[in-house]
Amino acid sequence: MRVAVRVNGLTKRFGDKTAVDKVSFNVGFGEVYGLLGPNGAGKSTLISMIAGVIEPDEGTIEVLGGEVRDSEIRAKINYCPQNPALYDDLTGLENLIFYSSLYGITGRRALEKARELIKRVGLEGYANKPVKIYSGGMKKRLNLAAALMNEPRLLILDEPTTGMDPQMRREVWQLLSEIKDSDRAIIISTHYMDEAEALSDRVAIMDSGRIIAEGKTEDLKRSYASKSVISIEFFNPDDQQKAREALCRYLEPRDIVAINGSIRVYSEDPDTLLPQISLDLFKVGVKIASIRVVKPTLEDVFLRLTGRRIMEVEG
Amino acid sequence: MRASAIKAFVVKDFKETFRDKVAVFWMIAWPLIWLVLTAYIFIPPGTDRPMTMRIGLVNYDVSPGFPVNGSILIRALEEAEYKGVKLFNVKIYEDKALLLEDIKRGRIDAGIIIPENFGENLTLGQTTLEVYVGARSIQSTQINRYMLERFIEEFSRVVSEEKIAWAMKFIPGEYVPLEVLEVVEGFLRGLAKPVNATFTEVLPEALISREAWIGWYTIGAIGMTMLYSGLNIGSTALLEERQRGCLHKILASPTTPSELIFGKILSGILSLSITSVAIIVFGVFVCGAKIHWSPLRAEHWIAPIMLLVLASLTLGMGSILSLMVKSVGGASNLSTSLGLMLAFLTGIWFPREWFPAWMRILADYSPATWAVDAIRDVIVFEAGLMEVVHYVIGAALAALAVLAVGVMIYRRMLKKYLEK
Numbered sequence A: 001m002r003v004a005v006r007v008n009g010l011t012k013r014f015g016d017k018t019a020v021d022k023v024s025f026n027v028g029f030g031e032v033y034g035l036l037g038p039n040g041a042g043k044s045t046l047i048s049m050i051a052g053v054i055e056p057d058e059g060t061i062e063v064l065g066g067e068v069r070d071s072e073i074r075a076k077i078n079y080c081p082q083n084p085a086l087y088d089d090l091t092g093l094e095n096l097i098f099y100s101s102l103y104g105i106t107g108r109r110a111l112e113k114a115r116e117l118i119k120r121v122g123l124e125g126y127a128n129k130p131v132k133i134y135s136g137g138m139k140k141r142l143n144l145a146a147a148l149m150n151e152p153r154l155l156i157l158d159e160p161t162t163g164m165d166p167q168m169r170r171e172v173w174q175l176l177s178e179i180k181d182s183d184r185a186i187i188i189s190t191h192y193m194d195e196a197e198a199l200s201d202r203v204a205i206m207d208s209g210r211i212i213a214e215g216k217t218e219d220l221k222r223s224y225a226s227k228s229v230i231s232i233e234f235f236n237p238d239d240q241q242k243a244r245e246a247l248c249r250y251l252e253p254r255d256i257v258a259i260n261g262s263i264r265v266y267s268e269d270p271d272t273l274l275p276q277i278s279l280d281l282f283k284v285g286v287k288i289a290s291i292r293v294v295k296p297t298l299e300d301v302f303l304r305l306t307g308r309r310i311m312e313v314e315g
Numbered sequence B: 001m002r003a004s005a006i007k008a009f010v011v012k013d014f015k016e017t018f019r020d021k022v023a024v025f026w027m028i029a030w031p032l033i034w035l036v037l038t039a040y041i042f043i044p045p046g047t048d049r050p051m052t053m054r055i056g057l058v059n060y061d062v063s064p065g066f067p068v069n070g071s072i073l074i075r076a077l078e079e080a081e082y083k084g085v086k087l088f089n090v091k092i093y094e095d096k097a098l099l100l101e102d103i104k105r106g107r108i109d110a111g112i113i114i115p116e117n118f119g120e121n122l123t124l125g126q127t128t129l130e131v132y133v134g135a136r137s138i139q140s141t142q143i144n145r146y147m148l149e150r151f152i153e154e155f156s157r158v159v160s161e162e163k164i165a166w167a168m169k170f171i172p173g174e175y176v177p178l179e180v181l182e183v184v185e186g187f188l189r190g191l192a193k194p195v196n197a198t199f200t201e202v203l204p205e206a207l208i209s210r211e212a213w214i215g216w217y218t219i220g221a222i223g224m225t226m227l228y229s230g231l232n233i234g235s236t237a238l239l240e241e242r243q244r245g246c247l248h249k250i251l252a253s254p255t256t257p258s259e260l261i262f263g264k265i266l267s268g269i270l271s272l273s274i275t276s277v278a279i280i281v282f283g284v285f286v287c288g289a290k291i292h293w294s295p296l297r298a299e300h301w302i303a304p305i306m307l308l309v310l311a312s313l314t315l316g317m318g319s320i321l322s323l324m325v326k327s328v329g330g331a332s333n334l335s336t337s338l339g340l341m342l343a344f345l346t347g348i349w350f351p352r353e354w355f356p357a358w359m360r361i362l363a364d365y366s367p368a369t370w371a372v373d374a375i376r377d378v379i380v381f382e383a384g385l386m387e388v389v390h391y392v393i394g395a396a397l398a399a400l401a402v403l404a405v406g407v408m409i410y411r412r413m414l415k416k417y418l419e420k
Helices: A043-050 A092-102 A107-120 A136-146 A166-179 A193-199 A217-224 A239-247 A270-283 A298-306 B003-019 B021-042 B070-079 B096-104 B118-124 B138-168 B178-192 B210-244 B247-252 B257-285 B298-324 B328-345 B357-364 B367-380 B385-419
Strands: A003-014 A017-028 A032-036 A058-063 A077-080 A154-158 A185-190 A202-207 A210-215 A228-234 A256-259 A262-267 A288-294 B053-059 B088-093 B110-114 B130-133
Touching (some): A003 A043, A003 A185, A017 A058, A017 A185, A017 A210, A032 A193, A043 A058, A043 A154, A043 A185, A077 B247, A092 A107, A107 A136, A166 A185, A166 A193, A185 A193, A193 A298, A202 A298, A217 A298, A228 A239, A239 A256, A239 A262, A262 A270, A262 A298, A270 A288, B003 B021, B003 B257, B021 B257, B053 B070, B053 B096, B053 B138, B070 B088, B070 B110, B096 B130, B130 B138, B210 B247, B210 B257, B210 B328, B210 B367, B247 B257, B247 B385, B298 B367, B328 B357, B367 B385
Parallel strands (some): A032 A202, A077 A154, A154 A185, B053 B088
Antiparallel strands (some): A003 A017, A003 A058, A228 A288
């Protein structure tokens, strides 16, 4: 794997708080690397350091074989912030041309590239209209187009679909899959596990400023979750504790996670375990609303590692 | 520093500023409204002409046999002029009570009662006049009284000349030598008017014309706009980028903090320069301001240079102000209030001569006022380079110092914003 980004021992503190704590990873060309974690996990700080916006207190970052502070290297990367970084009184085209000028792309070249990208993100009819009349989704798409103006070899996306409806998210996913290129590396931070799974070749799960797990999504699920998950929901939420105590008699406590009034049991042999669980819970008087076998997700990986959920899944 | 990045900020900020209706109101419309008010309400056309006094007269003089009588005084009042303008608008009353009533009601400014035998007494000896001056305000009383005193003094002098000439006819020339006659005549003239003072007006021509006053206020409008707009642009330059969420994206590009800061300062200077040109054009062509500018005259180049100095100074002051504000709205409100207050208190909008002594100190030590005064002196009052050089050097040094502090503050704030 040709390495595009090499991060080693990166640490950033703000006063007493350590936002990023000794983080190391590599991202290769042609790869989409996902940073998954809840709000406050340190994803945005990490991304800001990789983009060269803030300086780390410790550790090193090598981007595209050089120093991120080097303007030649910066000219080959681009950063798409979580909230659209756009000027409301300028038109869509003017916004793109402004950002391209910061990369030294001006005149006819900038105009042609801006028109091409406007078309690509489906905003042809709005190219010459001020951004203040754009909807939230249109702004997000224009924001993404602005990040592509310099045809970056490293594209850094901070929560690109936060606040979007499911339809819009899928459109952005489609666009991102189109720009994936063997000569381009993409780092994407998200707290949506479905987004991380859908887009990323490899995922780093972050919590409290540290990477607590890293790898391909299937490998992570296999390593930290299990083959299957038995999801149990109750008519009476008070039954959750009673059920957990009953299951702990013959299952490892770390394989049982109680969350939001339900219980998830991680198992390599769900076909055998499911009838047994149903019978045992019936015996202790727990009324089951539903019990089913599901495939583990990255959320399960996070749950097993931290005992907490990343967030409620949208859409 | 890369020109493309700096130009990008200048073009972007320029478009944003002049597409924002609120910004256009404050930067263009507001100073123009003030100029119109000044030119047509506070200094209306005709303000610089001599004033005409409304005067009432009651003539009780019935001495037709004498060469001088009440009618001659009335005619003299009606014919008195100053710089081609009639000094008195005369109204004849039948009765003293009616005349006094009109003075009290403010219908006339003053009244003169010409007594019975006025002509006879004037010819043969000394006469009296009753003069009533309306006392609506100290200033108007002072002016009206002065005008009437001056008129009566001049009328007395002319009558004296006539009476001396007439009296000299009674001295028989064949018995008295000519030298003695001349001494006697001189002595009599001395009795009539011991001191014959001459008055010559040496007020600066530019100060007294209405056009020059409007020129003065036109430059004042630029100074006022520069103060609040410069403070506003300076205090919100980085805050606005941060509040919009664009700062991280800009600094993730090859753009350096220096390019960002320099681009922001340049765009501010460009916007303020365009505002200044608009105000001057409006002042000259709509309000009739007297402003001279010729590219062929070296000293006239002080005006654009001082405009740039003033813009840099106010932008630098704005950057210092940004240390005290947390939001764009807060910065705008503070800049506008502070800018207007400074314009009013430092001799930029109101002439410092109107201020009490302690307040003039503010104007005397304000670099913004130095820059504005240098512009006024050169293009309104046609002063030479040496007359304003102290203002020019003082303002330029102050602007450089304030701008340097401003750039340091911007750098510090950038670091703070990015790490927040």
